[in-house]
Amino acid sequence: MGEWWPVPDVLAYLAGRWRTERSVRDLASGLEGRFEGTTSFDGLDGGAVDAGRLDAGGLISREQGHFTWQGVTRPAERTLRYEPGSGPGRADVRFADGRPFHGLDLTTGHHVADHPCAADLYRGEFTVRGPDRWRTVWRVGGPAKDLLLTTDYLRETPEA
Known part of the structure; x- marks a missing residue:
């Protein structure tokens, strides 16, 4: 399904600021919502991020915006x-408090x-579409x- 763009260093790839747009669809009711905002991937534990290069530690991802429902x-x-x-090409994704969320391998x-959560299962599909574009699709059941x-x-x- 489409072409994938291999990522040799996932943390260096994600580092920086991304425009973020999410559609949320409740498949049972047919209701739909939308998130629009930004996601910043900055150095974790004091690690520096400079021109796509990451020094030590990992990243902290902060998503901020508005959700309409x-x-x-x-x-x-x-x-x-x-x-x-x-x-x-791999990362361990954790919640802000350090609890494990899921692994991430974008080498391909x-x-x-x-991610099992109580009686629900979250299944995420991550697709890198180019050097500046990627997508996640989470199915929650x-x-x-x-x-x-x-x-x-x-x-x-x-801006240049």
Whole structure:
């Protein structure tokens, strides 16, 4: 399904600021929502990020923007940690408090990850589409949830 763009160093690839657009669809009710904002991947634990190069530690991802659901728009944010994995193309993704979320291996430009959460299962598909564009699709299923979350990330570049 489409072409994938291999990522030799996942942390260096993600470092920086991304425009973030997410559609959220409740498959049971047919309701849809939308998130628009930015995601910044900055050095974790004092590690420096400079021109796509990461020194030590990993990344902290801070997503900020607005989520609109049923005509009501509210501020929304999320923080995740991306720690070095077993190789440069891999990372261990954790919640802000350090709990494990999922592994991430973008060496082929594509990865599928599962995260069980209580009685629900989150299955994420990560697809890198180029040096400045990637997408995640999370399917959430369980007794209380039947959701599809599609997020597109486009790298923001500094004004010249």
